[in-house]
Amino acid sequence: EIVLTQSPGTLSLSPGExxxxxxxxxxxxxxxxxAWYQQKPGQAPRLVIYGTSxxxxxxxxxxxxxxxxxxFTLTISGLQPEDFGVYYCQQYGSxxxxxxxxxxxxxx
Amino acid sequence: xLKLQESGPGLVRPSETLSLTCGVSGASISSRDNYWGWxxxxxxxxxxxxxxxxxxxxxxxxxxxxxxxxxSIDTSKNQFSLTLTSVTAADTAVYYCVKPIFGVPSGGYFxxxxxxxxxxxxx
Numbered sequence: 001e002i003v004l005t006q007s008p009g010t011l012s013l014s015p016g017e018x019x020x021x022x023x024x025x026x027x028x029x030x031x032x033x034x035a036w037y038q039q040k041p042g043q044a045p046r047l048v049i050y051g052t053s054x055x056x057x058x059x060x061x062x063x064x065x066x067x068x069x070x071x072f073t074l075t076i077s078g079l080q081p082e083d084f085g086v087y088y089c090q091q092y093g094s095x096x097x098x099x100x101x102x103x104x105x106x107x108x
Numbered sequence: 109x110l111k112l113q114e115s116g117p118g119l120v121r122p123s124e125t126l127s128l129t130c131g132v133s134g135a136s137i138s139s140r141d142n143y144w145g146w147x148x149x150x151x152x153x154x155x156x157x158x159x160x161x162x163x164x165x166x167x168x169x170x171x172x173x174x175x176x177x178x179x180s181i182d183t184s185k186n187q188f189s190l191t192l193t194s195v196t197a198a199d200t201a202v203y204y205c206v207k208p209i210f211g212v213p214s215g216g217y218f219x220x221x222x223x224x225x226x227x228x229x230x231x
Contacts, residue, residue, distance in 0.1 A: 033215060088155055095168045100154070
């Protein structure tokens with residue numbers, strides 16, 4: 001089982017600032033099978049990035065994903081009020097899925 | 109547009125069986141190469157993949173839950189189901205049904221998600 005570890009646990013930022021979220025895997029993950037989700041209180045998670053760097057439908061271009069192997073990053077350039085929430089990374093491999101524990105992006 | 113909707117009891121007694129159903133609209137559950145799945149989220153905690161099922165009926169389960177979980181497809185009702193036996197308070201969570209996507213060149217992600225249903229395990 002691949003374990004995903006996200007850092008930091010919480011990011012306190014002001015609107016307009018850049019957010020950099022990290023996700024480290026315990027084993028190699030195919031870039032094709034790595035994704036990020038955003039979750040707001042009381043809502044289901046929403047797909048943000050898939051295939052490491054492809055934005056999902058309706059996701060603005062201030063969101064970008066990068067990485068390979070065991071280290072992946074989600075960057076939000078110019079935080080907007082609607083971007084605050086919890087972000088989860090997720091991988092698929094060998095017929096098994098796993099999530100990171102989440103990074104909370106909060107308003108400073 | 110594909111939509112998923114969970115349904116089932118909101119309260120289950122300890123040691124009993126949790127059963128949830130996910131209604132699918134906007135697609136045929138038996139369409140070739142489709143996967144379907146379940147994810148849960150305990151209150152104030154992160155996401156946990158429970159398991160997934162392929163249109164052919166092949167199943168894939170989280171190793172930590174495998175002995176208690178069954179996911180099945182009902183093509184006549186265009187829905188799929190989750191059964192979790194011998195529940196404890198640790199199984200209290202919001203349960204989401206999801207659509208795993210496999211495309212070219214990327215895949216293995218979940219989209220869409222159902223709205224989620226809270227299941228409380230309590231005497």
